[in-house]
Amino acid sequence: MSAYLIRGGRVVDPAAGTDRRADVLVRDGLVSGVGDDLDAADAEVLEAQGAVVAPGLVDLHCHMREPGREDEETIASASRAAAAGGYTAVCAMPNTDPVADSAAIVEKVWAAGRAVGLVEVVPAGAISRGRQGLRLADIGEMARSAAQVRIFTDDGHGVQSSLFARRAMEYIAGFDGIYAEHCEDESLAAGGQMHEGERSAVLGLRGIPSEAEELMAARDIALARLTGCRLHLLHVSCARTVELVRQAKAEGIRVTAEATPHHFTLTDAALEGYDPNTKVQPPLRTETDRRTVISGLADGTLDAVATDHAPHALEEKDQELTFAPPGMVGLELALGLTLTELVEPGHLELMDALDRLSTAPARLLGLGDHGGPIETGAPANLVVLDPAARWEVDPDAFHSKSRNTPLAGRPLRGRVLHTLFKGRPTVRDGRVSDRELAAR
């Protein structure tokens, strides 16, 4: 097989807690040495001068849209976008068509990910059949399938019935799975287009109050206490939810949580021009919420940065805001936004930022091959990034099939140079290298 020498970089390894200048030698899919005088005569050199070498990024929350909406995204296109964004593992949300609520569907998604071979595609399974919140999905069969599903969610909807949520947690706990919630009380959120507050009142758009998220988060934390199930709160958007997670963790409840780059970057002010690309669920909240989400990521209350990458066809977003579906793409922006919005202003150290992007989500999903440590014998899932590179968001350059983001033209700092998945460069000098992989 092949050997690569990642030369001259600063190795930042949150799993080991180390930050040092070292070369990294990769051979036959594994890290075969970290240090200065490595025997690398036969290795191809990947230049990392002035760059950071870190464990490949892990996304807990990605809508790959396959099966069902291959016009918006496919496992292949999402894998390319993920690799370009520095990811080596991506969790595929189950709100596909058909819904990933059975072993057959999750195995299909998992196998398609393997066939593309650019990132590890980790399928999440639905909690309820058809995500209807009425009958349990084939949770055990999905857990025991080749896809080995560990995380279950009806994402896109919260589970509305408290009894159903309790039963699902009890059942999932038996498989040591994770119950992941899209926290939203739909009776409070119904018809909502944006965060409820000062701005929604002026814009005449129906609001979604923060309490719609807070109430379900509080209920789920109570049910996690009752059932002992691992609970993960998806895309935390408001300050009070951060506080609830902080208290629950202090109490010893098994709860984790994630936040998206758009919730730590934008606020409801972005809705003022009625751009449908600013419509997301949960909605962009206030500046106080944004700052609290950042502080939650900084102190580890929020475990991970997750993209909630939600591709939508142009014709679906290019209509009246109230008709447009919620969501924005994120795989190719998450690293840049994290470095620009969290690290550059000094809210998080680079080490902690990389932990939230890689090590913590890898541990959460139980992905032993990802998230570091970067040491001899470990699988070589790595990203090499230039933290100083400046660039502007250009949706036309996305590898994703969709372009729905309100961040076009935004200047960002920090860019992927190389991504290595199982010891092979999926991105090299900033370019996705799937030709090379196809020839493998």
Place this chain on the structure above:
Amino acid sequence: MFGAHTSGGEVMIKHLLSMDQLSADDITRILDTAESLRQVTDRPIKKLPTLRGRTVCNLFYEASTRTRISFELAAKRLSADVINFSADAKSSVSKGESFKDTAWTLEAMGVDAIVVRHGSSGAPHQLSNWARASVINAGDGSHEHPTQALLDLFSMREHFKDFNGLKVAIVGDIMHSRVARSNIKGLITMGAEVTVSGPPTLIPPQVASWGAKVSYDIEPILPETDVCYLLRVQQERQSEQLFPSLREYAALWGLDARRMKMMPEQSLVMHPGPMNRGVEIGADVSESPRSIVLNQVANGLAVRMSLLYLMLGAPNQEIAA
């Protein structure tokens, strides 16, 4: 985004999307021009050549008789060609032509102005990003209805010389009312004092930050009210449990003859129409001399002519006989 605010003889604004765009001077200019233009409608030949050769399209995604007819007549009195386009506001991916494609179609036909009414808040903003034509908001969702506010201001100015210190009560469903939003903005810009009243569920808590006062009880504010502006009660708000019943609404917030007597002698009653007599307005109130509902309709024509004239026409041209 909205085009420059200019004064004097310049074209005032490219699009009219929100009352936020208009300064007190802009509003005064629109009302003054409307006053001159209203004299035209009193002539035997009620037409000016100002917009000859220009095309105005009324693009209505919501049924509306009075606003559409008012705009149509306003454009015709200024000699513009008028086309009317009615469509269903549905998510356009599944059925029919998308809003954007419709905009581009009108664009390709070379229309100069699009008067748009849409059930979706912000639709005129979006249209203004797609079309080169001037966009005039004729009511969008729960957002704004600026031409209604302008005609209401015009109607108030006919009776009260000065907006400064004028006390206006706006009563009803503030939450969902585009008329209320535009009127509150316009009135406050002109120096009036606004108090809103109605069921607590229909008054957004943010009203105070708009500069308006809140009184859930209507009666204490009536003796101090120069203009009582009643909003139409939408039947569906009752089924959404926003208030218990139309009967209770009428009992607590309806303006009947007894309540009207609490208002000062020179005060006015206004309503954007269509009225629910016996609910927000007593039948006897709507027919009393204090009610200027029909003046509002007549003034709507003059104000819309004024806007088209200032936005599309040659504003330096004299409104000569």
